[in-house]
Amino acid sequence: MSAERQTQGPENTVETPKVSAEHYExxxxxxxxxxxxxxxxxxxxxxxxxxxxxxxxxxxxxxxxxxxxxNDTPPPRRRGGISKKEKNASYKKHMKQLQAELPPAQRAFSKFIHAPIVEKASEIIGGTVARPNAVLSGAVVAFVLVLAVYLIAKYFGYVLSGFETIGAFIIGWVIGILYDYFKVLVTGKK
Structure with a gap:
């Protein structure tokens, strides 16, 4: 039987203990x-x-x-262009930030490539020997001359030595350097 269905009667009376007023207090x-x-x-x-x-x-x-x-007083800045010191400091700061984001292998390669000695050598070579016009004209002339020499040698039955490509590239490279030189002489711009 559940508690809800139980009827109150003499056999189901529950006696509650009598609590004194002192206990309440x-x-x-x-x-x-x-x-x-x-x-x-x-x-x-x-x-x-x-x-x-x-x-x-x-x-x-x-x-x-x-x-x-x-923020009120920024460091005093002199008038005029950016000094070489400021330029180098900014360059080093940016290179550190960029290299920090690279994976370790690329970071090591970047540090090697951007070492002052390697950069200076690259600039010198890029400014003299490996000029874009010189390399391009060397490649184009080498292709055309080697193709012509090969066809002539094949027709007459000669054997090529292998120096033809290198020689043709050198000729094209000289043509490219001369083109750059005369372009600077005429226009005055690099």
Whole structure:
């Protein structure tokens, strides 16, 4: 039988213990003491929160004041173009940032390629020997001359030595260098 269907009768009466008024007063005092302790704990926690916020705000204000002080007076900059020192410092800073993002193998290769000695040598070679017009004209002339020499040698039955390609490239390269030289003489621009 469920508790809802039970009927109240003499056989089902439950006797409740009689609680005295003193017991109620005692339990009420205990509850009040517990509530006071909870309230004092909540007050302490709230006080700690307020102190933490005040500390954070004061620290934030202090750092904001420092930022405004440092932002108000930028370092004095001289007039005119960028100096070589500034240019080199900026270049080194950007190279460090970019190399930090590269995988280790590419970073090592980048550091080697961008070493001052390697860069200087590359600039010298690129400015003299390996000029784009010289290399392009060398390749084109080598193709055309080697094709012509090969067809002539095949027709007359001669054997090629292998130097034909190198020689034709050198001839084309000289033509390209002369073209660049005369272009600079006429226009005055590189």
């Amino acid at each position: 005692k339990s009420e005092k205990n509850n009040e003491a517990k509530n006071e302790r909870l309230e004092s704990g909540e007050k302490a926690a709230e006080k700690a929160r307020v102190e933490a916020l005040e500390t954070a705000i004061s620290i934030e204000k202090g750092s904001a004041e420092k930022k405004t002080r440092s």
